[in-house]
Amino acid sequence: MEHVITSCERIKIDRCRKERAGARNGGISTGASSGQISYDRLVNTAADIGYLLIANGAEISRAEESMRRIFYAYGAEEGEVFAIPNYLSVSVNAPEGRPITAIRRISSHQVNMNRVDLANDLCRRICRTKPPFDSVNREVRRISKLPTVTLPVQIIAYALVAAAFTLFYGGTAADAAVACLCGAAIKPVCWLLEHFHVNQFFIYLSASFIAAAITLVFANSFVTLNYDRIIIGVLMNLVPGVAITSFMRDIIAGDMIAGVLRFTESLLVAAAIAIGAGIALTSMRMLLGV
Amino acid sequence: MRGKTLAFASLGGAIGWLVYLLFGFVREDLFQYFVATIATAVYSEILARVMKKPATEFQIVALLPLVPGGGIFYTMEYCVIGNNEKFMETGLHTLGIAGALATGILLVSSIFRIGNPPYRGLKKE
Numbered sequence: 380m381e382h383v384i385t386s387c388e389r390i391k392i393d394r395c396r397k398e399r400a401g402a403r404n405g406g407i408s409t410g411a412s413s414g415q416i417s418y419d420r421l422v423n424t425a426a427d428i429g430y431l432l433i434a435n436g437a438e439i440s441r442a443e444e445s446m447r448r449i450f451y452a453y454g455a456e457e458g459e460v461f462a463i464p465n466y467l468s469v470s471v472n473a474p475e476g477r478p479i480t481a482i483r484r485i486s487s488h489q490v491n492m493n494r495v496d497l498a499n500d501l502c503r504r505i506c507r508t509k510p511p512f513d514s515v516n517r518e519v520r521r522i523s524k525l526p527t528v529t530l531p532v533q534i535i536a537y538a539l540v541a542a543a544f545t546l547f548y549g550g551t552a553a554d555a556a557v558a559c560l561c562g563a564a565i566k567p568v569c570w571l572l573e574h575f576h577v578n579q580f581f582i583y584l585s586a587s588f589i590a591a592a593i594t595l596v597f598a599n600s601f602v603t604l605n606y607d608r609i610i611i612g613v614l615m616n617l618v619p620g621v622a623i624t625s626f627m628r629d630i631i632a633g634d635m636i637a638g639v640l641r642f643t644e645s646l647l648v649a650a651a652i653a654i655g656a657g658i659a660l661t662s663m664r665m666l667l668g669v
Numbered sequence: 670m671r672g673k674t675l676a677f678a679s680l681g682g683a684i685g686w687l688v689y690l691l692f693g694f695v696r697e698d699l700f701q702y703f704v705a706t707i708a709t710a711v712y713s714e715i716l717a718r719v720m721k722k723p724a725t726e727f728q729i730v731a732l733l734p735l736v737p738g739g740g741i742f743y744t745m746e747y748c749v750i751g752n753n754e755k756f757m758e759t760g761l762h763t764l765g766i767a768g769a770l771a772t773g774i775l776l777v778s779s780i781f782r783i784g785n786p787p788y789r790g791l792k793k794e
Contacts, residue, residue, distance in 0.1 A: 620736040653745035
């Protein structure tokens with residue numbers, strides 16, 4: 380056992396040395412002729428970019444295609460990639476036939492189209508200019524650390540979206556004002572629950588419950604309001620529009636598993652929203668006898 | 670998403686709803702949703718090619734006004750009240766709207782892919 384480990388380690392050390400020597404000779408050479416590219420780093424770089432794309436809401440086909448193109452750009456002829464929304468694996472055969480594989484588990488998803496956009500541009504640049512891996516890794520890190528919209532701005536956005544959709548569905552100005560308040564109330568709740576890593580469906584359920592509860596309290600204590608319009612307007616913040624859009628695009632591109640996963644996700648989110656508001660409605664009816 | 674992209678993506682939403690309203694004369698809202706989705710999808714695919722950005726970016730935003738949030742809510746409400754007939758009716762109608770959106774995207778996205786199939790790596794001999 381001991382012997383095996385040491386020999387493995389020696390191989391690793393040898394490889395490191397070779398890499399370092401390669402780096403000294405003017406960076407990682409990318410030409411297929413010299414056969415000097417570091418397949419380990421290639422696999423890691425491709426996996427990082429795939430992760431960046433999928434974790435920020437890109438389609439599966441885009442992520443897979445980007446990774447394949449990166450392999451091709453650096454001259455790795457035999458590369459396989461597979462991805463679904465929460466998993467991706469990348470494998471390349473090094474020239475001696477040694478397979479190198481990387482697996483990434485994508486646990487948290489968000490929709491950040493700005494990052495997808497930048498990662499997409501990065502891929503185009505990689506395929507055009509084949510930059511050294513160091514600069515690619517720097518760029519990937521920079522993109523994944525880009526500041527997102529701050530919480531106060533998000534709260535304002537939620538409030539405005541809620542108010543706008545309430546008006547859109549035929550609510551009055553008073554309805555829109557209440558919707559504005561509800562919208563502002565649900566974002567901090569979502570943020571707090573996300574902070575404690577509560578599962579996604581419970582977050583939707585709670586947000587929807589709170590939105591409906593606030594609306595019903597207002598509707599029963601002050602002026603008459605179109606409570607349905609308000610609740611719908613606020614819930615448009617939570618509706619799985621992204622999942623509906625991307626599940627169809629995944630299925631068209633031939634990624635059935637990814638499509639089915641997203642379809643299930645959209646159904647579950649819709650159910651969570653409905654259940655949350657449903658609990659609020661029922662309990663209000665029982666408490667106030669409306 | 671910021672700047673020009675943001676503005677153009679929002680415009681897509683406006684176009685979608687405009688088309689929905691323009692087709693109001695058919696008095697068949699599933700068809701209206703379908704046509705509106707096609708309009709937003711064509712808009713996003715064209716814009717994606719002009720601006721060299723992922724089509725999804727525009728599509729997600731543009732589709733949002735068409736997503737049946739109201740349908741989900743009324744379905745739930747009828748369920749809570751216990752009005753099973755209306756519950757089934759509204760529920761199926763909501764599913765129908767979601768289906769219309771999905772079919773619209775499917776149609777346009779498939780057509781735009783005809784001359785431009787996804788890259789599947791090197792061909793194996």
